[in-house]
Amino acid sequence: MKSIPPRSLDGAAVSVAEPPGVARAPRRPRVDLRAWRGRFAILACQIGLLAVLLALWQYATSRQALNAFLFGSPSQVWRFLVQMAADGSLFHDAGVTGMETLLGFLLGNVIGTVLGLSLWYSRVASKIAQPFIVALGSIPIVALAPIVIIWFGTGLASKLAMATLSVVVVALVIAYKGATSIDDDQINLMRTLGARKHHVFMKLVIPASLRDIFAGLKLTVGFALIGAILGEFMSSSDGLGHAIFKAGSLYIIPKVFAGVVVTIVLALGLSFLVGRLERFLMPWHRFD
């Protein structure tokens, strides 16, 4: 005879099934200590890696293993950063580039999103437009820079145009994809509720596409910055692109690096700003 293994009372405990139609209160995620420590460890590794690279760079140039004239060194870069901050050119150039970027970002997203969403309205129009959109999207924006300078001059307008051009096609494609990926059943449902096309557009297409559009904003703010700096490279009297280009043509390599560092900080700041804007305008967290 086989003996039956003893069972604990816990093992036989009956789990109470949740009755249907009873709401679960939205559960607040508890702060997970282990996950937090993991994130802290990753941040520490990232900072450590950066410090090691900078130290190696500094060491190699001071020992003449790397040519300090061609490669600069972290300490020289830092000195230029301090100097640029002291004479105000750092804030001026970053401000100019930041303004160009933000304006181009806004203009490009507004134009691209409006065009992309309105293409939803007409299947024929979107079919006609398709090859043109693909063609526009495949042009490297830098190839347009000479024409843009000729048309818009060397001032703010040409940088704005470059930043806008860098953004507009991407924004258009994202908005159009978002608008056309809506479930047909959902549109049918709206129709049985008596919706006309403009109702479907206002009450379904726009709100349903907003998530994609806002996800695109984080992407396009970087593109706008690239466009603005390209414009400044071609021809300008101020801005980070101008500062980098001028330092490069004078072989002041540490100053080039200093400009790049400021550009990176500007890019991080701008994408942080856009992320904040998204949280403020689109409270997804309320219903996700």
Added chain:
Amino acid sequence: MATAPRAGAAASTAPLAPLVPLAARGIGKTYGGHDGANAVIGEISFSLAAGEIVSLVGPSGCGKTTLLNLLSGLARPTRGDVLWHGRPLADVPRGIGYMLQKDMLMSWRTALANVTLGLEMTGMPRAHREKKAHAMLAKVGLAPYYDYYPSALSGGMRQRVALARTLVTDPEVILLDEPFAALDFQTKVVLESDMARLVRGQGRSVLLITHDVEEAVSLSDRVIVLSHRPSRIRAVHEVRLAGERGDMMAMRDAPGFTSLVREIWSQLDVRAGEH
């Protein structure tokens, strides 16, 4: 005898009764250009009287969803006419409600705002439509959850919100495409019962498309059995079961229920390959 099967469908050439909101007269649907390219609906005729609940059951892939789209005016039949109050249907008419297996609630709207969706298109003032929506949410048992977003609701509750959204526009005819198929059995039976009570109490007509024979028999006054595609009507059963028609569990225990379910099952022709 609980059933009165009529083999085949009588062509509805007789003048329609005044209280027949929705009828199909020899409708068929073929996709593709040439004859018999891809015939989904062969020929189907039936009528749905006011206050009646009729189920269409068929083997999977018999074109149930196509049929629903034809009946709601979302698609045009290739042959025949869908009659809305005796007139051929040219577009989605006012007075049709439509509910699918997917609840299709808008994630960015609260339960209340999802229910008011249909009323917004009628130009009703906001205060009025919110009052109606609150009342309808109370009828489906969700009054306290009006400001919940769909993501915070369970599957059964979401489908209740969808039901409220359908009923709040006061449709004469409600078309249901397997609306309870994704729910667990308990939730499903409770929801079916609630829906049957709400609909029967207000004299609305319901056309339910389902593959669940028990659901069809327990809920409806008439069950229409469809054949494989191109689908035709294979049999029609009047359901005359004794008992509380709003209680789906009681209906399942009614005498004659099991034999009718079995008979319909045999007509469903679920074996493959037979024609």
